[in-house]
Amino acid sequence: MVNVRDIAGGVLDPELPQLTIDELGILRDAHAEGQRAVVTITPTYTACPALETIRADIATALRDEGWAEIDIHTVFAPAWSSDWITDSGREKLERAGIAPPGAMPETGVRNLPLLPPPAPRCPRCESTDVEQLSRFGPTACLALWRCRGCAEPFEYFKSHLSCG
Amino acid sequence: MSDFDTVLGLGDDVLIAAQRLAEWTSRAHDLEEDIALSNIALDLLGQARALLTHAGHLEGAGRDEDALAFLRDDRQFRNVLLVELPRGDFATTIVRLLFLSARLWERYTRLSQGEDATLAAIAAKAVKETAYHLDHAAQWTIRLGDGTEESHARAQRAVDEQWPYTFELTGESGRQAWLDRVVPVLDKATLTRPDPDPAFRPGGGRDGLHSEHLGYLLAEMQHLHRSHPGATW
Numbered sequence: 001m002v003n004v005r006d007i008a009g010g011v012l013d014p015e016l017p018q019l020t021i022d023e024l025g026i027l028r029d030a031h032a033e034g035q036r037a038v039v040t041i042t043p044t045y046t047a048c049p050a051l052e053t054i055r056a057d058i059a060t061a062l063r064d065e066g067w068a069e070i071d072i073h074t075v076f077a078p079a080w081s082s083d084w085i086t087d088s089g090r091e092k093l094e095r096a097g098i099a100p101p102g103a104m105p106e107t108g109v110r111n112l113p114l115l116p117p118p119a120p121r122c123p124r125c126e127s128t129d130v131e132q133l134s135r136f137g138p139t140a141c142l143a144l145w146r147c148r149g150c151a152e153p154f155e156y157f158k159s160h161l162s163c164g
Numbered sequence: 165m166s167d168f169d170t171v172l173g174l175g176d177d178v179l180i181a182a183q184r185l186a187e188w189t190s191r192a193h194d195l196e197e198d199i200a201l202s203n204i205a206l207d208l209l210g211q212a213r214a215l216l217t218h219a220g221h222l223e224g225a226g227r228d229e230d231a232l233a234f235l236r237d238d239r240q241f242r243n244v245l246l247v248e249l250p251r252g253d254f255a256t257t258i259v260r261l262l263f264l265s266a267r268l269w270e271r272y273t274r275l276s277q278g279e280d281a282t283l284a285a286i287a288a289k290a291v292k293e294t295a296y297h298l299d300h301a302a303q304w305t306i307r308l309g310d311g312t313e314e315s316h317a318r319a320q321r322a323v324d325e326q327w328p329y330t331f332e333l334t335g336e337s338g339r340q341a342w343l344d345r346v347v348p349v350l351d352k353a354t355l356t357r358p359d360p361d362p363a364f365r366p367g368g369g370r371d372g373l374h375s376e377h378l379g380y381l382l383a384e385m386q387h388l389h390r391s392h393p394g395a396t397w
Binding site: 039158 | 199208211288365
């Protein structure tokens with residue numbers, strides 16, 4: 001049978017199907033315990049509606065490869081961070097027109113008065129002359145930006161603090 | 165208070181806040197803000213699901229998140245009154261989000277370092293989402309307060325009307341940390357901070373004594389589940 005880690009790691013994110021859940025940092029662990037496949041995932045956001053689909057997709061992928069006993073656990077700790085998105089995941093995001101998140105060295109809430117968030121680079125023309133259109137986007141993990149260089153709007157995968 | 169009561173109260177705060185906030189979906193003044201408020205409501209709902217599930221485990225009586233959310237009547241809810249008040253205009257919603265997020269940020273930060281590992285994990289996750297909500301609410305409060313005559317007047321009214329309810333929200337012990345976070349925003353927004361020691365301080369939510377508004381909210385939220393027990397999508 002194919003390795004549990006390889007099967008679970010190859011499952012695509014339903015919202016961002018360019019990336020695997022491994023590349024997004026959602027897959028925390030996957031291993032075999034005898035005849036049982038044990039997989040642990042963590043949500044990007046507490047309410048991420050894609051999580052149920054991801055669980056179902058992992059189970060289907062494992063069953064297709066012959067695993068009958070499957071345990072899929074969801075854990076909150078340690079809390080997911082956009083820093084966990086792999087280098088290949090970042091490249092794929094950029095190719096899909098989504099600016100990957102910058103590294104977030106900060107911890108804790110920003111002090112007032114408020115500082116602007118770190119600005120992304122346009123995934124199309126690489127210009128840094130960009131502006132935020134909306135802090136929230138079509139999914140919990142995306143924000144809307146616009147490039148003043150090529151005048152195209154684009155999505156930005158929000159940077160997410162590594163620790164609270 | 166037992167651990168169950170504490171987690172249930174917090175879970176009810178974010179559940180009811182999520183339900184109120186979701187009333188803005190498809191009704192906000194522009195698409196971006198519509199999406200923003202819906203996103204925040206979804207974050208709060210996710211926190212509520214995790215907290216109520218955990219409360220059910222602590223209670224040990226077999227109640228899951230659905231039983232706690234859909235099968236209790238208003239007198240059994242433990243949320244503070246602030247979150248059940250009608251959503252009002254946009255300024256009311258934003259100022260309430262500022263007040264609530266500032267309190268949630270303090271509570272989640274503390275709980276993330278607590279002894280209950282499950283609760284600490286939920287809180288560590290939620291505090292990051294809450295920081296984003298707090299930032300969003302603060303930016304809008306400043307824009308409204310330091311905006312036009314109309315937006316300033318509405319923001320000030322939103323502060324004045326909801327201020328009395330913040331005493332129940334913060335309690336005595338959490339008051340100063342909350343003020344330290346909220347007052348600089350009000351100052352920057354050119355909004356006047358109301359009487360720091362008012363006689364009118366509505367409360368009772370933690371004991372199940374709610375305003376009439378909660379009943380209407382629950383009727384809408386619970387109707388489907390109660391009319392069609394066990395229904396699934």
